[in-house]
Structures are given as structure tokens and as C-alpha cells.
Amino acid sequence: MKLLDFVKVLSLDVKSYSDGLQQDVTGGYASDLLSDVLANSKKGAIWITLQTHQNIVAVANVKGLAGIIIVGGREPQKDTLDKAEAEKITIMTTSISAFETAGKIYQLLK
Amino acid sequence: MVTNQAIEGSFQLIGGIFENAGNASIQLKQKLTELGIKEDVVRRAAIVTFEAEMNVIIYAAAGWLRYYITPQYIKIIVEDMGPGIEDIELAMQEGYSTAPEWIREMGWGAGMGLPNMKKNSDEFKIDSVVGEGTTVEMMINLTS
Numbered sequence: 458m459k460l461l462d463f464v465k466v467l468s469l470d471v472k473s474y475s476d477g478l479q480q481d482v483t484g485g486y487a488s489d490l491l492s493d494v495l496a497n498s499k500k501g502a503i504w505i506t507l508q509t510h511q512n513i514v515a516v517a518n519v520k521g522l523a524g525i526i527i528v529g530g531r532e533p534q535k536d537t538l539d540k541a542e543a544e545k546i547t548i549m550t551t552s553i554s555a556f557e558t559a560g561k562i563y564q565l566l567k
Numbered sequence: 568m569v570t571n572q573a574i575e576g577s578f579q580l581i582g583g584i585f586e587n588a589g590n591a592s593i594q595l596k597q598k599l600t601e602l603g604i605k606e607d608v609v610r611r612a613a614i615v616t617f618e619a620e621m622n623v624i625i626y627a628a629a630g631w632l633r634y635y636i637t638p639q640y641i642k643i644i645v646e647d648m649g650p651g652i653e654d655i656e657l658a659m660q661e662g663y664s665t666a667p668e669w670i671r672e673m674g675w676g677a678g679m680g681l682p683n684m685k686k687n688s689d690e691f692k693i694d695s696v697v698g699e700g701t702t703v704e705m706m707i708n709l710t711s
Contacts, residue, residue: 490679491621491674492674492683495683496614496679508673508674512588512675515588515617518593519589519593519617536586540586544593
């Protein structure tokens with residue numbers, strides 16, 4: 458499935474680098490600890506988090522993640538979005554919780 | 568590996584400048600990928616470099632990160648002018664951290680940095696002098 462399919466099904470708001478929506482998604486990872494994501498996330502995964510600061514972009518970039526979903530109605534900071542555009546990282550937001558977002562993505566990937 | 572020459576690079580890291588976090592890691596990852604080094608090795612090098620950058624940014628006034636790529640190994644050396652580590656054994660324990668609350672709220676400072684660095688290196692050395700700084704040297708083999 459492509460990132461775009463998840464955006465449609467989960468009604469996500471795309472906040473940066475919409476060109477990335479054609480990327481294939483091969484998994485998911487849910488964590489708010491950046492060292493955990495660095496250590497354990499897999500290339501091609503969608504990352505579910507409530508972190509909004511700019512370091513999430515570098516973590517997603519270095520791990521080759523498909524995109525970042527910021528949950529719980531939180532909004533990414535402007536410098537986060539600027540960095541995401543520059544580093545070609547797709548950031549999406551949703552008002553629903555991490556638990557529900559992960560559940561839906563898990564079902565779609567099964 | 569397409570070259571027999573050592574390739575090196577260095578980064579200056581400034582304490583508290585979070586916007587630069589990950590830059591050394593991203594650049595090293597690009598270089599290693601261009602050199603055709605296998606994905607798992609690139610992944611490990613990127614993880615240890617990122618964590619090393621974070622430690623300087625979070626705890627030190629400033630530091631240097633240098634890397635060397637040879638046909639046999641990747642070596643990453645990080646030297647900082649920071650507070651130093653009083654009890655290295657304790658600092659190496661997973662989950663132990665002296666990071667302040669606001670760093671933890673950012674999702675850093677979970678006590679995973681040094682253990683991640685050790686776990687993903689083939690050789691890991693750490694030296695620290697309280698009041699002077701910390702040096703970490705990591706090596707990842709390319710020949711095995």
C-alpha cells in the first residue's frame with residue numbers, strides 16, 4: 458500500500474512533502490522515544506508519534522521511514538515542517554489517538 | 568567497497584543546538600550508501616552517529632565528531648567539552664539518564680543512547696574525565 462491509501466482511509470491531513478505520498482509503506486512503528494525509533498524502526502515504516510519538534514525529521518530521514526503521523530490533534534512546529542520539506546519527509550496529522558491510529562494501520566497492513 | 572583510500576569527515580557540534588541533530592548521521596549514511604556498503608552496516612553506523620551527536624548536543628558545551636571509512640572498518644570518534652561522566656558503568660545501563668525533564672519531553676534522555684551505541688558497534692570505548700569531557704570511539708567492521 459502507498460502512503461496515499463493511508464491518508465485516504467484515516468483522513469489524515471498532509472502537512473509536508475506531499476510528493477512522498479506515492480511511497481510504499483511496509484510497516485508501522487509507534488513510539489515517542491526517539492532513541493527507540495532510531496534503534497528499532499524499520500525502513501519503509503509509518504511512524505506514529507506525538508512528538509512535534511524538528512528532530513523527528515532527522516530520525517525519519519536517517520531511518521528511511523515512509524512518513525510521520527502526529528496524533529492526538531497536535532500540530533508540528535513551523536521549523537519542523539520547513540525541515541521536513543527540505544529533507545523530503547511527509548508529515549501527516551490526525552485528531553485521533555496513537556492507539557486508534559496504530560490499530561487502523563495494523564489492520565490495513567495485515 | 569570501491570576505494571582503497573580512507574575517507575574522512577568531521578562535524579562541529581554545539582551544545583543545545585538541536586536543529587543540527589542528525590546532520591552528521593545523515594551525511595555519513597549517504598557516503599556509506601554511495602560506497603556500496605551493505606544496508607545493515609549503514610543502519611548501525613547511522614544509529615551510533617546520531618546517538619553520539621545527541622549526547623554532545625544535550626550534555627556538552629561543544630564537541631567534535633570525526634569519522635573514518637577504510638576498506639576494513641568505519642571508525643567514529645566523538646570528543647566533547649562536557650561535564651564528564653562520574654560513573655561510566657551506571658551511564659551504560661539501559662534506562663539510566665541524567666537528562667533534565669524538558670529533554671525527556673522531547674523523547675530524548677531515555678537512557679538508551681550509550682547502550683544503543685555499544686550494541687551497534689563492534690568495538691566501543693569510552694573515556695571520561697569529570698569537569699573536562701568525554702571521548703567515545705566506535706568501530707564497525709566491514710570485513711566480516
